[in-house]
Amino acid sequence: MNSMTALVDSYTPGMTLPQGFYTDQTIFETEMQAIFCTQWLFAGHSCDVAQPGQYFTLPIGRESVIVIRDRDGTLRAHFNVCRHRGSKLAWHDRGWVKTLVCPYHGWVYQLDGTLQAARFMEDFTCDEYPLVSAAIREVAGLIFVCLSPQPPDFVMPAAAIAPQLLPHRLEQAKVIVRDRYRVQANWKTILENNRECYHCQVAHPEFMLANYDAGLPGDDRNGNTRFQQTRAAAYQRWQTLGLSPHEVSFPNGSWFRITRLPLRDGFLTESLHGRLTAPPMVDVPDLDVGSLRLVGMPNFWGHANVDYTMTTQVIPISAHETQIDVAFLVRQDAVEGIDYAVDDVAAVWRATSAQDWQICEHNYAGICSSAYRPGRLSASMEASVTEFINWYLRQMTDR
Numbered sequence: 015m016n017s018m019t020a021l022v023d024s025y026t027p028g029m030t031l032p033q034g035f036y037t038d039q040t041i042f043e044t045e046m047q048a049i050f051c052t053q054w055l056f057a058g059h060s061c062d063v064a065q066p067g068q069y070f071t072l073p074i075g076r077e078s079v080i081v082i083r084d085r086d087g088t089l090r091a092h093f094n095v096c097r098h099r100g101s102k103l104a105w106h107d108r109g110w111v112k113t114l115v116c117p118y119h120g121w122v123y124q125l126d127g128t129l130q131a132a133r134f135m136e137d138f139t140c141d142e143y144p145l146v147s148a149a150i151r152e153v154a155g156l157i158f159v160c161l162s163p164q165p166p167d168f169v170m171p172a173a174a175i176a177p178q179l180l181p182h183r184l185e186q187a188k189v190i191v192r193d194r195y196r197v198q199a200n201w202k203t204i205l206e207n208n209r210e211c212y213h214c215q216v217a218h219p220e221f222m223l224a225n226y227d228a229g230l231p232g233d234d235r236n237g238n239t240r241f242q243q244t245r246a247a248a249y250q251r252w253q254t255l256g257l258s259p260h261e262v263s264f265p266n267g268s269w270f271r272i273t274r275l276p277l278r279d280g281f282l283t284e285s286l287h288g289r290l291t292a293p294p295m296v297d298v299p300d301l302d303v304g305s306l307r308l309v310g311m312p313n314f315w316g317h318a319n320v321d322y323t324m325t326t327q328v329i330p331i332s333a334h335e336t337q338i339d340v341a342f343l344v345r346q347d348a349v350e351g352i353d354y355a356v357d358d359v360a361a362v363w364r365a366t367s368a369q370d371w372q373i374c375e376h377n378y379a380g381i382c383s384s385a386y387r388p389g390r391l392s393a394s395m396e397a398s399v400t401e402f403i404n405w406y407l408r409q410m411t412d413r
């Protein structure tokens with residue numbers, strides 16, 4: 015902890031973090047406790063657990079959580095730990111069950127976590143051994159969990175997210191493909207890369223077809239007025255469509271951002287050709303709704319387009335390795351091969367993700383070098399990176 019304090023003290027505002035923050039496994043363990051076990055984390059999609067008994071698991075450091083729909087429709091989060099001898103209860107990423115049965119000695123839990131039956135247990139009361147539960151919230155088809163017994167406020171984030179995301183009807187969507195990546199980089203390298211578009215012109219030809227490299231908080235570049243005018247005109251149009259466009263970017267230093275940004279002329283969605291890749295999810299007469307950007311620190315970003323939504327979930331494995339799951343959702347009633355092709359829906363983001371992970375791995379390799387020194391961040395193009403670092407250091411020191 016002393017080395018932590020020394021490291022935090024050694025940080026110079028406006029620069030990248032000192033090396034140890036990215037490479038030290040002790041720091042990583044502290045982050046898992048101070049951030050990943052206290053903040054709201056993006057867990058998954060409501061449509062994946064629409065029916066009672068449907069579940070998925072979420073690994074968080076040495077923790078694992080089962081997200082499951084109860085019989086009465088309530089969504090529950092249970093620590094994935096059997097109350098007998100502590101075995102992992104659910105061994106798979108997802109499934110559909112009537113009860114949760116421990117694969118070790120067969121203890122049976124109801125979906126709400128109460129122990130229903132335990133074989134050969136004498137002088138024993140099931141009531142005393144329910145699963146340990148965690149906080150869980152749903153907003154507009156996205157599920158967030160928090161492992162802390164005192165979770166941070168979710169009322170304000172939900173109130174900001176719901177009106178802007180609900181028109182995309184994610185609850186009536188389906189996940190058509192999930193791409194899993196193992197990236198040899200620290201999770202903060204990946205978040206920092208996500209928080210700037212300084213690299214977009216250099217690294218993302220497919221992304222830049224549809225997108226401007228503008229619109230991030232703190233980006234006050236001169237000569238950016240054309241984008242600002244385009245966005246202001248789009249806001250007026252979206253207002254009349256009932257899309258409630260608002261820029262909500264990490265209010266009062268909090269953990270989330272949601273904002274709708276215009277796409278380039280000729281692009282209705284983030285596709286290679288500008289046309290829709292699946293039937294519209296948004297029920298509006300004008301399909302030019304731009305792209306709704308969502309960010310949730312520490313583990314989530316997503317883009318909701320008119321025809322598909324992409325979500326990215328970041329799962330730290332160690333100081334040096336991160337798992338990333340990218341999911342694509344389209345309307346539930348859309349038929350593959352007729353209404354959409356997975357390769358078309360996912361084209362821009364498969365290219366962009368692969369480019370980002372490659373950038374991050376090379377960035378991380380350099381960060382690990384003896385020649386690494388904290389570097390200067392651009393005040394306009396990397397303001398959001400600075401904001402992320404400040405948020406991160408607050409979490410680490412508040413602890």
Ligand code: FES
Nearest residue numbers: 096098099116119
């Ligand atoms: S550890 Fe689960 S039933 Fe024994």
Ligand SMILES: [Fe+2]
Nearest residue numbers: 207213218370
């Ligand atoms: Fe990128």
